[in-house]
Amino acid sequence: MLTGLLGAPVLLVAACSGSSGSSGGSGGASGGGGGDTPKTSAAKITVSPADGVTDAAFTDPVKVTVTDGKLGSVKVTDAAGKAIAGQLAADGTSWTSTDPLVSGTKYTVAAVATDGKKLEADSNTAFATATPANTFVGYFTPENGSTVGVGMPVSINFNKPVTDKKAVQQAITVVAEPGVEIVGHWFSSTRLDFRPEQYWAKGTKVTLKLRLKDVEGAKGVYGTQSKDVSFTVGRSQVSVADLSADTLTVTTDGKVTATYPVIGGAPEHKTWAGKLVIAEQYLQTKMDSQTVGLGDEYNIPDVPHAQRLTSSGTFIHGNYWSPASAFGSANTSHGCIALRDVKGAGDPGTNAAKFYASSMTGDVVEVVNSGDKTVDPSNGLNGWNMGWADWKAGSAL
Secondary structure, three states: OOHHHHHHHHHHHHHHOOOOOOOHHHHOOOOOHHHHOOOOOEEEEEOOOOOOOOOOOOOOOOOEEEEEOOEEEEEEEOOOOOOOEEOOOOOOOOOEEOOOOOOOOOOEEEEEEOOOOOEEEEEEEEEEEEEOOOOEOOOEEOOOOOOOOOOOOEEEEEEOOOOOHHHHOOEEEEEOOOOOOOOOEEOOOOEEEOOOOOOOOOOOEEEEEOOOOOOOOEEOEEOEEEEEEEEEOOOOEEEEEOOOOOOEEEEOOEEEEEEEEOOOHHHHHHOOOEEEEEOOOEEEEEHHHHHHHOOOEEEEEEEEEEEOOOOOOOOOEEEEOHHHHHHOOOOOEOEEEEOOOOOOOOOOHHOOOOOOOOOOOOOOEEEEEEOOOOOOOOOOHHHHHHOOHOOOOOOOO
């Protein structure tokens, strides 16, 4: 009786152990009987960045390698399911991503490899890229959705100096419909403007495409923007301020639409010559001579119908303090161009009000016979005062 009890467990163990000598099938599946021990692939997959990393360098590629085997497939996707392209080495032992990674993004990596016995090994990992600590942005003119005059360039001012101008300019595209050659020009390490050779044609639709995200503008300083900005060129209006005749002649869509008497800069404060683009418009604004280095010569709190022509302080504006007889006959200003107006900017019938109402940012005021030199092209939105060859020479591409 005792012998029978001891023999029963031995039989049970034998029944569970199966045939230990049978060989496994493909991918580690066992052979006949369905009870063989699964075989483990000798292939070992390594993924860089490693699983769980949360601050991987987005400037480095994803690398997948295998020892004792060859890679069969590698798939890297971002959180939205977009696949990242890569290249498998000729010997099948490594794979490297060729698409750039994006900062602050989570990625998953799925890889499959086989060893010499055709047994498969797989790897499923995830990591996230770091967000750069030091960044730059570009502030652009004109605004998205705006309608502007034919002289409006695309002007981008960066909040930090750019040392790799080529990389930054390559990440910015300006296109127009109808098409025209558009070239960028660096005025400084913080300013890049784009324009065609001639003024825009009226009705042109212009799109600025910023693809600056993760572009290294300077060592360790990366862009953050990826957006499109579009604007439309309105009717064509170019005015000529002849400061010998003291007149402003307005031409709209090829026809003279108005002529106004004006006051230009006095001999000791001559008005810049050249093609000056209206950059800003103010129904009323304060003008203080101390802000332009002229001491206490004037401080007017309510200059009406003011339109900025240069960064240094040149405006074409209304004037209610000079006698009516001065307009068209005397140049007595501190460098601005003045049209007759009333205090408070409340009369739409004044010359200043009418010119203001007919104008928009991007319109051009061409100043001739002022007795002064041509305005610096970087002083305001006035790149039209540079020849096309010189303009193109300022491109980084």
